[in-house]
Amino acid sequence: MADVVAAQYEKWIYPQPIMDLAEYCGKGMTDGVAPHYLHPLFWPDGEYERREGRINILVAGCGANAAARYAYQHPNAQVTGIDLSEASLNHERYLQEKHQLGNLSLHQLRIEEVASLGREFDFIDSVGVLHHLPNPEEGLRQLKTVLKPNGVMGLMLYGLYGRVGVYMLQEFFHRLYLQQTEGDVAVVKETLTQLPKAQLDRLRFTELTYDAGLVDLFLHPIDRGYTVESCLNYVESCGMTLQGWIESRLYYPEGQVQPDTVLWKMLNLLPEPERWKAMELFNGGISKHLFYVCHQERPVHSYRIQFEDEQFLGYIPRRRVLRANQPEPASIGNWLDAPATGSDHASLINRLFSLIDGQNTVRDCLEKAALPSSSPEQITKYVRQVFQTLWRMEYVMFNIPTA
Ligand SMILES: C[S@@+](CC[C@H](N)C(=O)[O-])C[C@H]1O[C@@H](n2cnc3c(N)ncnc32)[C@H](O)[C@@H]1O
Incomplete structure (x- = not known):
């Protein structure tokens, strides 16, 4: 089976090759799990900033573009790309040469043999790969052996329900x-023109637009879909911790369920894990689970974001790149309890949001916004929400301040 997978990616290069990274990245493409814009999620203790991005990155199963894209977007990092497809690596080499990426090294290597590199990494990207391995547990366990103690992996596993x-x-x-012949791809294309609307509506994927994408989508010999529960079990069975979901909005009722309902209260x-599992079933359309994991031994206080006590007041909020x-x-005011100040949500939220500058703590935002309130407890409760x-x-x- 592993040989069939190797043969597929040798013949059908995936994903569609990017010809110019400057043009691609200039369109504001923020890819899956990259630290250059998501580092506070991975290292809330500020480790990435302190090192000014001088980290070692492994792109495991890099395909045609991802390793070069990482090297381009993380100029201070040392990037290693591995893949079993020489054809894909050749396109990575084309991008490396075109953009003079001296911080990139490429190797034809199976994830299962990654330890043979003899190196350890601060960040490992493995997006859309582990669900294609004959033994996904073995793959993640091997990656774990080359992850540094405070390292983070950004993973993507296919979502079972969104790919039904x-x-x-x-x-x-x-x-x-x-099989995977040109003739068979033609049959796939013909089928797509005949499908009833209900079935076509379940197929909203960019892979439909090119032949290698169609092979990857419909003719792959190994393709497993995961639920929230099976992602959690998978990560735990490999001795790791799921730190968070990158597209967290999909796993919470906010934005999806009306707040003035019994359902909202029940959810x-x-x-936490039960709410994620329930929301996946409610949503129905999650076709990719993008998440980040770390070693179980990593000190939880250095990365866990929680709002159960007053610690959140010391957090330093940073704006995420908007989709x-x-x-x-x-x-977001639609999902908040009434502020009980007579003011509307929009003006209060905008005042708080305008104070987010990567320096102010939540407490600073609260104080500087001088929100109208009848009591400090009441306004703290609102700001927490x-x-x-x-x-x-x-x-x-x-960011969680360390000192
Ligand atoms: C779906 S593509 C994803 C490519 C890339 N991660 C991205 O997101 O653009 C999967 C890639 O994983 C590679 N691959 C599959 N099994 C592998 C294995 N056991 N070891 C290394 N690479 C593998 C394939 O050759 C292919 O290039």
């Missing part, structure tokens, strides 16, 4: 004995 249409068609094509009574079409931060919701809905990340 893909899995039906994979089985459909399997029943027709399709908010669930403990295209992400609503204004003030829109604002920052928790901004965090869940991907408007802010936090």
Whole structure:
């Protein structure tokens, strides 16, 4: 099976090759799990800033572009890309030469043999790879052996429910004995023109636009889909901790469930992992789980963001890069309890948000915003809810001051 996977990526280079990284990155493309814009999520204790991005990055299963893209976007980092496909690595080499990426080294190597590099990494990206391994547990365990004690991995595993249409068609094509020939890809394309609307609606993937994408989507010999529960079990069974979801808005009721409902109250009574599992079922469309993991031994206080006590007042909020079409931060007001000050949510949230500059703590924001309130307890409760919701809905990340 592993050989079939290798043969596929040798013939069908994936993803679609980027021809110019300056142009690609200039479009504001923020890729999956990259530390250059997500480092406060991974190292809230400020480790990345202190080192000015001088970290060692491994891109495991880099495909045609990702290792070069990392080297380009992280000029202070040393980037290593490994992949079993020489054809994909050749395109990485093209990008390396074109953009003079002296901080990149590339190796044809299986993840299962990564220890043979004899190096350790601060950050490991493995996006869209581990679910294609004959033994995904073995893959993650091997990556763990080359992750430094405070290192972080950014992973993407396919979402079972959001790919239900893909899995039906994979089985459909399997029943027709399709392989990975050009002729079989033509049959896939023909099928897509015939599908009923309900089935087509389940297939909103960029991979539909090019042949290697169609092979990856529908004709892959090994492709496992994961639920929230199976992601958690997978990470734990490999001796690691799931630190957080990168697209956290998908795993919380805020933004998805009306707050004036019984359902809202019930969901908010669930403990954290149960709420994530429930929201995945409610959402139904999560086709990719993007998340970050670390060693179980890593000190929890150095990375865990929580709003259970007053510690959040000392956090330093930082703005996240907004997604295209992400609503204004003030829109989170729909999911907050009434401020009981007579003021509207929008003006209070905008005042707080305008004070987020990467220096002010939440307490500074609270004091400088001078929000109207009848009591300090009441306004602290409101501010707690604002920052928790901004965090869940991907408007802010936090630094936890260490001193
Ligand atoms: C779906 S692509 C993802 C590429 C890249 N991570 C990205 O997000 O653009 C999967 C890649 O993993 C590589 N791959 C699959 N199994 C591998 C293994 N056991 N060891 C190393 N690379 C592997 C394939 O050759 C392919 O290039």
